[in-house]
Amino acid sequence: MxxxxxxxxxxxxxxxxxxxxRKEIFSRIEKIFQRYGFDPIETPMVEKWETLAGKYGEEAEKRLIWRFKLPYSEKEFGLRYDLTVPLARFVARFNPRFPFKVYQIGRVFRYEDPQKGRYREFWQCDVDIVGESSPLADAEILNIVIDVFEEFGFKNYTIKVNDRRILREIFEKFLGISDYSTILKIYRIIDKLDKIGKEKVLLLLKELNLGEKVLEQIESFIDASKLSNEEIFRYLESFDSSEIKVAIESLKTILDFSKKKDRIKIDLSLVRGLDYYTGMIYEAVVEEPKIGSLSGGGRYDNLIGIFTGNKIPAVGGSIGVERLIDAGLELGIFKKEKKTYSKVGIVYTKDVDVKKVWKIADYLRSKGINTFVPFEGYSGILDGVKDLDKRGIQFALIIGKKEIEEGKLTLQNLLTRERQVVKLEEIDKIVKG
Amino acid sequence: MxxxxxxxxxxxxxxxxxxxxRKEIFSRIEKIFQRYGFDPIETPMVEKWETLAGKYGEEAEKRLIWRFKLPYSEKEFGLRYDLTVPLARFVARFNPRFPFKVYQIGRVFRYEDPQKGRYREFWQCDVDIVGESSPLADAEILNIVIDVFEEFGFKNYTIKVNDRRILREIFEKFLGISDYSTILKIYRIIDKLDKIGKEKVLLLLKELNLGEKVLEQIESFIDASKLSNEEIFRYLESFDSSEIKVAIESLKTILDFSKKKDRIKIDLSLVRGLDYYTGMIYEAVVEEPKIGSLSGGGRYDNLIGIFTGNKIPAVGGSIGVERLIDAGLELGIFKKEKKTYSKVGIVYTKDVDVKKVWKIADYLRSKGINTFVPFEGYSGILDGVKDLDKRGIQFALIIGKKEIEEGKLTLQNLLTRERQVVKLEEIDKIVKG
Structure with a gap:
């Protein structure tokens, strides 16, 4: 059985x-976050249901959050759905010094239908600035995202940027949709653009019965993605709205402070699916492979206020590590070439005193060399070398009974096949050099 | 609201x-695991209920496992209860090369009543050797645990060791308890010894109606903890049982190959609470503070077989990071002295061109210096220095409007209060030195 x-x-x-x-990628991302002055926090994998409820929007709440009770309790819990809502709760609880520059790396859970680049448990690397309303904070988040793409050598990435204030103002003031929940519904439909295409988005929008004018406006948002940033600014400046003017200024500042202006593309059809965004929003994509956005985020000036009772501005970004890795593997940027951290493996035969082998291993370990020792002698030297080779260990330290008596050791580099007779004290330099 | x-x-x-x-402690533990030739794997936080069911014992199953269904599905899930059962499933799934030396660091979940050193979500650092029945593997696990305690400078630790084969043989063969589930019940009661004391343990055991002889035997196990290892061996050798003799040999080998023999104390009253152990078991404790065991584990030769259908021996240990940290903090071994990874913070006033500040910060970051920049100029230099001080940042780089024009920067070490005028290119050496 x-x-x-x-x-x-x-x-x-x-x-x-x-x-x-994965560990190497996490570590390199984390170093970038730290270079920008961000520090780590950690929150639980499980939250009270009330903490998650009402934050993410209808679809998440009805279908996607891992929501449950235990047999032993009437309390309702949820697995964390993102790292932003727990951060908001954290800020309200501890009231840190502002601006609070903070990062988190960890698992989140969504009850989605699994497909390429989409899992029910996945890892996010989040970076957030809390307590700062300046668009410079938005710019810093985008610069960090740019640094991540540059760090790994992605060549074909674009950061699409928009501002929810522009969208909301146009829908409310110029198209007369006064009900914010309807606007959120519109966002959630437009958010499917990359997945289902323009025609289907427009069909779904039609079902909301919002009138021709709204559909035309949304279609023109979608079509505007072909325009240059300057042309989009000119188009937006034609609206008579101080709110839109503020958003334009904010976008211009973000561009002005960007490390790579040419990577940033204003896209009026970018909406993001989550309810809590209030200002700048962004998504980073690569041309190939077609895998969805590798990073996304934006400003959420009202979310923390739900927990604190007073408004605390915040902006953040999230790097979806699985998609970054999947894309990088496909592009040949990443390779699964390292099978082990062990640098040296000891090959010894059955006639060798294991205690002496352990002594040698201990010495190597004390020098910081990761050393693999099997618990039984191999039946022959060749068997041992083959075993270490299959394990991906680079150096075989070969110890026969005679060699141990004579104090002579043989070190073989399994990449180059070179063998040399060495003293124990020399190994350190050879394997690290 | x-x-x-x-x-x-x-x-x-x-x-x-x-x-x-915490990150520093995890990283130092991980380095020790790697030095011994262990490599990392990762398993999900959520398992199918069937994967967890029947592995941990009655109490876990009825009260302690985070077991649940979602509103959207009839499937039953559980949050992982330890890292060993997921490892067993992993080994059966991937059939890795033996001996498979593997480590995992991650969260586990138990629905316990929270108290000092006991949480519903906590972290374990597990190290396991799969596919090896030699007691040398047991010895290696204990040496790793010893290295962890030595690494952090614990002075007063003891590693209690026992062998389930000894216990089982005595209960079955010499006391006639043929029902293994009764023996497991006995284990679970004895396991509470540290928490509730000898008298209460004996009272609970009495309720099982096992007869006087069994109670006397258990009491003598408990009292034997005062004996030396040699005296315990002599006592055990008086039993006429080949099974016990094998276990004694195994314990002697473990002692013989131990890095610190004097830290290892055979304790016949050590039983461990989980069902799946089959041979050597251990718990590591410190004299002060009284916080329970900081590490525990043992041999589980039958667990993986439940998944594979054929027996695969394995032994492992788990370090309970929260207790290690709590104990270390109480003993003054650990200190929460570092509030930030940022090494330099930039103090600038409102009249300074922010773009120039960002240029300087970018330069420092390119040199690998973690640099914090506020988004607005401070109202005065002193305000800025105070802010950085509160943030725990060691160096303040002070930039006034005049200084920037003259290319002069002031660097203040906030620990020593020393100030010096520096060139940008010199900062690297000063803050890293």
Whole structure:
């Protein structure tokens, strides 16, 4: 009898070669966050249901949040759906010094239908600035995202930027949709643009019965994605609205302070799916592979206020690590080439005193060399070398009974096949050099 | 209106000063695992209920596992209860090369009553050797645990060791308890010894109606903790049992290969609460503070077989990071002294061109210096210095309008209060030196 060995649908196990690559990527992203003066916090994987309720929008609440009760309690819980709402709760709880520059790296859970680049458990690297309303904070978030793409050598990325204030003002003031929940519905439909295309989006919007003018406006937002940033600014300046003018100024400042202006593309059809955004919003995409956005975020000036009772502005971005990795693997930027952290493996035969082998291993470890020792001697040297090769260990330290008596060790580089007789004290330099 | 800002009972938020300390401790533990030739894997936070069911024992299953269904599905899930059962599933799924030396660092979930050192979400650092039955593997796990305690400078730790084969043989063969589930019940009661004391343990055992002889035997196990390892071996050798003799040999090998023999104390009253152990078991404790075991584990030769259908031996240990940290903080071994990763903060006044400040910050970041920049100029230099001081940033780089024109910068070490006029290119050396 054999039990089912697969994880739940949409969940993944990571083998050492996956995990070693992932850890390296996380660490490089984290270093960028730290370079910009951001510090880490951690929040629970489980939140009270009330903490998550009413924050993400209808679809999330009805279909996507991992919401549950235990058999032992009447309390309702949810697995965290993103890192932003827990951050908002955190800020309200601890009242940190503003601007609070903070990062989080961790798992989030969504009950989605699994497909390429979409999982039920995935990792986000979030970077947020809390307590700052200046568009410079927005610019800093985008510069960090740019640094991440540059760090990994992505060549073909674009950061699409928009501002919810522009959209809302046009829908409310110029198209007369006074009900904000209707506007949020419109956002959620437009948000599917990349997935289902323009025609289907317009069909879905039609079902809301908003009138021709609204549909035309949205269509012109979509078509405007072909225009240059300057042309879009000119188009927006034609609206007589101080709110829109403020948003234009904000976008211009963001562009002005950007490390790579030419990567930033204003896109009026960008809406983002989550309810809580209030100002600048962005999504970063690569041309190839077609995998959806690798990073997204924006300003959420009202979310923290739900917890604190008073308004605290904030802006943040999230890097979707799985898509970044999947895209990088496809583009050949990332490779799963490292199967182990072990640098040296010891090959010894059955006639060798294991205690002496352990002594040698201990010495190497004390020098900071990751050393793999099997618990039994190999039946032959060749067997041992083959085993270490399959394990992806670069250096084989070969110890026979005679060698140990003579104090002579053989070190073989399994990449170059070179062998040399070495003293124990020399190994450090060879394997690190 | 203000929403509840606390996490669920037994869950915790970690502020930057907590998180920075935790990350350092995780990283040092991880380095030790790697030095011994172990590689990382990762498994999901959520498992199918069937994966967890029947592995941990009655109490876990009836009261402690985070078990649930979602509103959208009839499937039952559980949050992972430890890292060992997911590892067993992982091994059955991927069939890695043996001996498979593997580590995992992550959260696990237990619906316990929260108290000092006991949470509903906590972190474990697990290290396991799969596919190896030699007691040398047991010894290696204990040496790693010893290295962890030595790494952090704990002075007063003891590693209690026992062997389930000894216990089972005595209960089955010499006391005639043929029903293994009764033996597991006995284990679970004895496991509470540290928490409730000998008298209460004996009272609870009495309720099982096992007869006087069994109670006397258990009492003598408990009292034997005062004996030396050699005296315990002599006592055990008096039993006529090949199974016990094998276990004694195994314990002697473990002692023989231990890095610190004097830290290892055979304790016949050590049982461990979980069902899946089959051979050597251990718990590491410190004399002060009284906080329970900081690490525990043992051999589980039958667990993986539940998933694979054929027996695969394995042994592992788990370091309970929260207790390690709590103990270390109480002992003064750990200190929450670092509030930020930022090394330099820039103090500038409102009349300074922010773009020039960002240029300077970018330069410092390109040199790998973590640099914090506020988004608005301070109203005065002193305000800025005070702000950085409160943030725990060591160096203030002071930039006034005049200074920027003259290319002169002032760097102040906020620990020593020393100020010096520096060139931009010199900062790197000063702050890293």
């Amino acid at each position: 054999r039990e089912d060995v697969s994880p739940p649908k949409g969940f993944r196990d990571f083998q050492p070669e996956d995990e070693i690559l | 203000r929403e509840d800002v606390s996490p669920p009972k037994g869950f915790r938020d970690f502020q930057p000063e907590d998180e920075i300390l």
